[in-house]
Each structure stands twice: as structure tokens, then as C-alpha cells.
Amino acid sequence: MPQKTHFTSEITPDLDGREVALAGWVWEIRDLGKVKFVILRDRDGMIQLTFKPGKTPESLLELVSSLNKEDVIAVRGIVAASKIARAGVEVFPQELSILAKAKPLPVDIWNNTSDLPTRLKYRAVDLKNPRNLAIFTLASEILRAIRDTLYRHKFIEVFTPKIISTSTEGGAELFTVLYFERVAYLAQSPQLYKEQLTASLERVFEIAPAYRAERHNTDYHLNEFISIDGEAAFMNYRDIMDVLEDLMRSVVSVVKSREDRLKRWGLRPALEDVSGIPRVEYEEALAKLRSLGYDVKWGDDLNVEMQRALMKYYGPLYFITDFPADLRPFYTKRSEEDPKKSESYDLILNGIEIVSGATRVHTREVLEAEMRRRSLDPSAFEGHLSVFDWGMPPHAGFGLGFNRLLMALLGLENVREAVLYPRDRYRLEP
Amino acid sequence: MPQKTHFTSEITPDLDGREVALAGWVWEIRDLGKVKFVILRDRDGMIQLTFKPGKTPESLLELVSSLNKEDVIAVRGIVAASKIARAGVEVFPQELSILAKAKPLPVDIWNNTSDLPTRLKYRAVDLKNPRNLAIFTLASEILRAIRDTLYRHKFIEVFTPKIISTSTEGGAELFTVLYFERVAYLAQSPQLYKEQLTASLERVFEIAPAYRAERHNTDYHLNEFISIDGEAAFMNYRDIMDVLEDLMRSVVSVVKSREDRLKRWGLRPALEDVSGIPRVEYEEALAKLRSLGYDVKWGDDLNVEMQRALMKYYGPLYFITDFPADLRPFYTKRSEEDPKKSESYDLILNGIEIVSGATRVHTREVLEAEMRRRSLDPSAFEGHLSVFDWGMPPHAGFGLGFNRLLMALLGLENVREAVLYPRDRYRLEP
Numbered sequence: 001m002p003q004k005t006h007f008t009s010e011i012t013p014d015l016d017g018r019e020v021a022l023a024g025w026v027w028e029i030r031d032l033g034k035v036k037f038v039i040l041r042d043r044d045g046m047i048q049l050t051f052k053p054g055k056t057p058e059s060l061l062e063l064v065s066s067l068n069k070e071d072v073i074a075v076r077g078i079v080a081a082s083k084i085a086r087a088g089v090e091v092f093p094q095e096l097s098i099l100a101k102a103k104p105l106p107v108d109i110w111n112n113t114s115d116l117p118t119r120l121k122y123r124a125v126d127l128k129n130p131r132n133l134a135i136f137t138l139a140s141e142i143l144r145a146i147r148d149t150l151y152r153h154k155f156i157e158v159f160t161p162k163i164i165s166t167s168t169e170g171g172a173e174l175f176t177v178l179y180f181e182r183v184a185y186l187a188q189s190p191q192l193y194k195e196q197l198t199a200s201l202e203r204v205f206e207i208a209p210a211y212r213a214e215r216h217n218t219d220y221h222l223n224e225f226i227s228i229d230g231e232a233a234f235m236n237y238r239d240i241m242d243v244l245e246d247l248m249r250s251v252v253s254v255v256k257s258r259e260d261r262l263k264r265w266g267l268r269p270a271l272e273d274v275s276g277i278p279r280v281e282y283e284e285a286l287a288k289l290r291s292l293g294y295d296v297k298w299g300d301d302l303n304v305e306m307q308r309a310l311m312k313y314y315g316p317l318y319f320i321t322d323f324p325a326d327l328r329p330f331y332t333k334r335s336e337e338d339p340k341k342s343e344s345y346d347l348i349l350n351g352i353e354i355v356s357g358a359t360r361v362h363t364r365e366v367l368e369a370e371m372r373r374r375s376l377d378p379s380a381f382e383g384h385l386s387v388f389d390w391g392m393p394p395h396a397g398f399g400l401g402f403n404r405l406l407m408a409l410l411g412l413e414n415v416r417e418a419v420l421y422p423r424d425r426y427r428l429e430p
Numbered sequence: 431m432p433q434k435t436h437f438t439s440e441i442t443p444d445l446d447g448r449e450v451a452l453a454g455w456v457w458e459i460r461d462l463g464k465v466k467f468v469i470l471r472d473r474d475g476m477i478q479l480t481f482k483p484g485k486t487p488e489s490l491l492e493l494v495s496s497l498n499k500e501d502v503i504a505v506r507g508i509v510a511a512s513k514i515a516r517a518g519v520e521v522f523p524q525e526l527s528i529l530a531k532a533k534p535l536p537v538d539i540w541n542n543t544s545d546l547p548t549r550l551k552y553r554a555v556d557l558k559n560p561r562n563l564a565i566f567t568l569a570s571e572i573l574r575a576i577r578d579t580l581y582r583h584k585f586i587e588v589f590t591p592k593i594i595s596t597s598t599e600g601g602a603e604l605f606t607v608l609y610f611e612r613v614a615y616l617a618q619s620p621q622l623y624k625e626q627l628t629a630s631l632e633r634v635f636e637i638a639p640a641y642r643a644e645r646h647n648t649d650y651h652l653n654e655f656i657s658i659d660g661e662a663a664f665m666n667y668r669d670i671m672d673v674l675e676d677l678m679r680s681v682v683s684v685v686k687s688r689e690d691r692l693k694r695w696g697l698r699p700a701l702e703d704v705s706g707i708p709r710v711e712y713e714e715a716l717a718k719l720r721s722l723g724y725d726v727k728w729g730d731d732l733n734v735e736m737q738r739a740l741m742k743y744y745g746p747l748y749f750i751t752d753f754p755a756d757l758r759p760f761y762t763k764r765s766e767e768d769p770k771k772s773e774s775y776d777l778i779l780n781g782i783e784i785v786s787g788a789t790r791v792h793t794r795e796v797l798e799a800e801m802r803r804r805s806l807d808p809s810a811f812e813g814h815l816s817v818f819d820w821g822m823p824p825h826a827g828f829g830l831g832f833n834r835l836l837m838a839l840l841g842l843e844n845v846r847e848a849v850l851y852p853r854d855r856y857r858l859e860p
Binding site: 003004007023025042043070071072074099100101102103105106122124125127128132133136137139140141143144147151154156157158159160161162163164165175176177178179180182184186193196197199200201202203208209211213215223224226233234235239362363383384386387389390391392393394419420421422423425428429430 | 433434437453455472473500501502504529530531532533535536552554555557558562563566567569570571573574577581584586587588589590591592593594595605606607608609610612614616623626627629630631632633638639641643645653654656663664665669792793813814816817819820821822823824849850851852853855858859860
């Protein structure tokens, strides 16, 4: 049999009369006695295969009777436009091979009656669910749109090491790695590396795993997640917010183009479009929250509940900017007009922080002072600090949590649904 | 001063008379008394800034005298086509700011007199070398070309976990991670995950770090490297070799388009073009090697020296196919005609193996038998094996070492030159 010539989504009525080779999984079998229908599923959709005496070789009719759900089959057949079949088209098979038999599945991918722990335990099976196929094909298209946006803004892609010798930023809990004779750690972010790279490659981005050994066990924390990091020389936080606005616009237009498929499987995209993203100063956000009855004072961080409350004023997607400097990491640049504040921002989608960023400190003396202020010892960062002696440009950047973006965009209830094989406090398998 | 409006590479004679804003680093200062030249370097190239009385504001002339090499500057000025200046163009600055001063560098980025250990110790500085800028901007463009090729072949991008609970494939040495109360490992490859994903997402690729705790300390081994992995349902190893041929064609055309810049900095691309890539059966390769005097018998693996020797017959880029099955991992499918052989291949560039792949076993019973044959205990792989019960398609795939590809393509002597921050047996910093 020839290689698969088409994905099911490519079988349209205008192929009427054409021979095609398909391959995929048996989603459903409808046996009406003489006439039998098999719904074939592949990554991109479903198609009806119609078997009936006269149109179907005799031997195939018997083979069809032996099929089980999720058996893997390959089919060669003739496309026929149809007024009855879903999608207006069906295929009359002339040849059929069973490539693999399937036992009954441990996850109900048809009616979604399995709970999340069961689904994650048998994740490879759960991923056959058309809802998951819609999520993860979309994820790939979103990644592509994000990269294209960053290329357009002249960022180049880099990879920095995930095994590091010391805590990157201080504070966060790290996973320990035994590296030959030495103790090392898994990087919580590429922060210091990407800043260093602005001194040579100017505008860089990295899409790679990041690690947090936090003992959280919530619906929106992961211990291994995909971080999209960008950093650019000769830009400030406003320039980066411009880039992110463009980035979110591309992302939402990809989601929009896949809306039918998403809705068919019960997914409700959070954003219709992105025109401009409101940039709300922290102080203004505080005032709004107080007017809503929240007891929040200058210097407090905002929590998810507050971020949700602010949607009333700013919609589902907004920046909060100019946070108190002491709420942010040591490498954050203070505002020139008011050093209590910083040139920083978060991007909030559906109440969830999906991006965090800032203009960075680019002089060694200030960086050392900010470290000391946070009880970090500059001598532990000598390798990094010395880079600032040799021509470090002003720079700014962002860190975007890819799984959270996907979760918030699609209104998923748990971030684990936005990862193929999640790693959390108690989950190290499969 | 406005944001950088142009990269230096974008300043061409046709911009004559236009005002531009540039930013970058002082590469060279030529002081001819009244007239002074500053060569400004940025990520994409260099441009001559010309300061002369009458054309340059008085205050700038003084400022220029205070410049040191690698100071970070921003400039606003007027472009002028020139018959004398390199690239046929220069800029007459009207405004200049020193954004950061630089101390003398610990690496000679001008004359390449520093040795590799020094360069890697001060890697952030070493990366300012135009040769490195050429390598790593090209790396990003190659990655883009590779992804575009895989998208064209309908692969989608995925991410699989790098923290795993058991050895993926048996055999290789793994780094240990302390994962809360448990002992875990860093993945040596996404092999089993990507195979599982063919049962849902059909054609997947992943570009991510991979880890080998090998004690090698050679010029072509790394302990953390970027692995480009692809796996596709309903394909065999010949189909995958077709994809790889297309992929290498795109990669080489990117290199070709950057040839001038690469050659200027002493880099000699290994390939002029890719028409068809020879597919040499292992047995034929053995015969050729014997005719060259190598003492090699059926069942032996080929080493770098032999792979270099074969270039005499097949050129700088060729596949070796149909290896003895027992030389390959347990998941490799045996040939149907001769079960001593396997549906496997390596892709050799400049004597170095850059890709390895095969058609995979897709039935549980065979997989278990192949495990036992290699003294692996199937019960340790139960989670993976069970996926084969629930509709596993025939599939095939590849693993491409990105850093080795870059090394071989550009004729670099050491794979560490093809990584921003290498990790090796003795190197965990910076």
C-alpha cells in the first residue's frame, strides 16, 4: 500500500472521484447490516469510510467486521462528495490493511468520563482524544507564530545550559544534579545567560525547559515547564511590551483560525482579538482594587483573585507596569523619576500572569548594590558581574510561561492539560 | 536618542543622505589627527563612522577621543555613499552617547590569539568575536530552516520531559537528579516519548537539550547537547531519509546564502550543495573499507577514521544503511528479508555521524524479545510497552545532533565552538 497521501482534514468534496491513501485509527464502527461505516481518525480530523456490497470488494466487508475501536488501519479508496456524510464527503475503500490491533482503552477518549489522574497516568492513550489533538496541534502552530514574530523583530534563537553550578537568581528552590564529582543544579531560568548574550548577539530568544523545585501542588504550577525567554540590547521595557503586543496578536490570530475545531471539542478561546493591550500602572491598579474593597497597600504583590477582579476594568488581557522595585529581582532597573518604582511589567491573561519582564540593570555597581539589598553575596556572582566590565549594553527582556499561556488562552482548568507529560510535586511518570 | 533604527548590515549606499540611529560596540579607532574613524560593530556586521571638523559637531570630536575599544555607543548620523570606505558606505555622526565603558578584554577578539580554554572561560566576551557572531546567527537561521522543512512534511513541534524516572534506553550513563523524595535522571533522548506520540500526533519533532553522563573528553563529545528528534507514524526509514535529504538541502542553502560573511571570518563551509545523498549499505561500505586495507568484519561498528575514508567514494555527505541489527538499540526494526540486518541508517557529514535513525519495532512481543536479547528487563518498561497494546502505528524516526551538525558544516575543530556555553567532563561554568 502506498504511503499516506492525505490527512483526513485534506479530504474535501472537490476531491470527488480521486483515489487517496489514508491511515489512522478506528474511531467508531456503525454496522447497518449490509452497509457498514467506519469513522477513521487521524491527527487532523475524521473521515467516514463507507463499505457496501457492490461498491466494496467482498474480502473487505469481512475484514471490517473484525475491526475494534482504535485498531490502526491503512486504506486505499475513492473519494465521493456526499450530502449525508459529515463534512460533505466520504471514502469508498478498495483496499484495507489492519496495521495494529488495539485492546480496550484504559481512558474514555470518546465521552470524556475519565478523571485527570487516570488520563495523565495513561497519557499516551489520553492524547488520542480529539480534544487533545486540537490542543497540541494548536500548541505547535502557536510556537511557530511566536518564533516568526521574534524573528521579525530580529531576535535570534539560542540555547543556554540547563545544568548550572550555582543558583541563577537566588531565592527559588532548585533541583540538584550530580555532575560527575560535583553538585550542580537545574536552571530555573536562562536569565543571566540571556542578559550576557545581549553583549554579543544583541537580541536573543530561547524556548526550553525550566525547573522549579517548589512544593506547590496547585492547578497552575509545574516543576518542569517550557519557558519562552527574550532579551534585547538597546531596548527598554516599553519596547519589549510593543514586541509582546505583536506576539499576542499573532498568537490570537492563529487561535482564531482554528476556532471551529477548538469549539467542536469544547474548547473556548479566551480572546477574540488583540488591538492594543492596556498598560496599567501598579498604582492605578491598587486604586481600582481598593475601590472594589480589596485591602491592599503599596508594596503588596497582586494575587490571582485581584488580577481576575481587574478584568472588569481592563478586559481579559492587560499589562501591570512600574511595580515597586523591591518586589522584583535584583537585575530589575529602578525608574529614573522615582527609584521606589521599577521599569517592570507583568502580562495578565484571564487573571493569570503569563509574562514577566523589565528593563535590566546594566552597570556592575548598581547590580552589586541591588544584590546586597536582597542579601545576595556579589562574590558568588563574580563570573556574571565581570561581563558587565567589558561593554554591557542597556537591555530589557521577558519570560513567558508557554504552558500557562496555552492554559489561559484555551480556558483549560489545569495547567497539566497544557503539557504532554507533566512533572509535578508527585508526578514523575509516565 | 531614538531606538536603533538599523543594524549595520542594513546600511547600504542607497541610504545615502538618510538619517539613521545605530548602536553597538567600538571595534577599532583610527585617529588621523583631524579626521577620526570609529568602526562600529554590532551583531550583523560593521560600519565606518567618520568624524571630521566641519561635518562633525565640535563636542563629538572630543567625545571620540575618549573612546576605548568595546565601549558601547549609540549614534545618530547621516549615511553617505563612499568610494573609499569598506562596503561603500560610511556614517557621519551628529550625535553620540557612550552607553557603557569597557575595560580591556580578557580575550583577543581582534586577532584570535587566545586559546580555547581562555575563550570558553570568558565565553560572553569571546562571543563578541565576529567569527562567533557569524556562527551563532547562522545557527539560528539553520534552526529556522530545519523547522520549516519539518513543518512542510507535516511534523508538529512537541516538548517531552527531561526529568525521567528510569533509564530511557538502557546502556548509556545518566546524570542523577534529586526530585523531592525520589531519585530521577536527565533524559539521554526523547526516544520512548516521541515513539509514544506517533500513536496520537503522528508526526512530531522536538528540539531540546539531551544529556549523557559519559566520561569522554574528546573534541566531538558534549555532556549536554541540543538534539533534534523526529518521529513519524506510517513512515519507514526510507521515507525518513527522504525528509532528511530535504532538510539538509535547506540547511546547505542557508549556509550558502551566508557564505561571504562566513569566509570573511575564516569559516569554510563543508558542503557546496546537496543534490541526492548516497545511501550506502553497510555491507557495501565494509567491502570498500576492506579494499582500502581496513581490517573490518561483519558486525563491527564503523569509527570516525573509516567514515572519513569512505568520503573518497561517496563525498562529504552520505548515509550508511542496513546495519547489523545487534549493533542497534532494542527498538530498531529488523529487515524483513534478512533479520540479521535492520532498517537503520546513519548520516555522515565530513566523517562525523550527525544523524542516526531507523524504522522502529511497533509490536509489543517483538519489542520485549529485543529487550531480552540485550539483557534489558521488559517489566522495567511496562508503562512504555503497554502503549503498544492500544493501537501503535508503524513508525520511523531520526535523532540529529545539532551542535555536531554545526561543527561539521562549518569545519570547526572542536564541537565546543558550536555551543554558546558548553558542558563537558570538566566544564560546568560559565
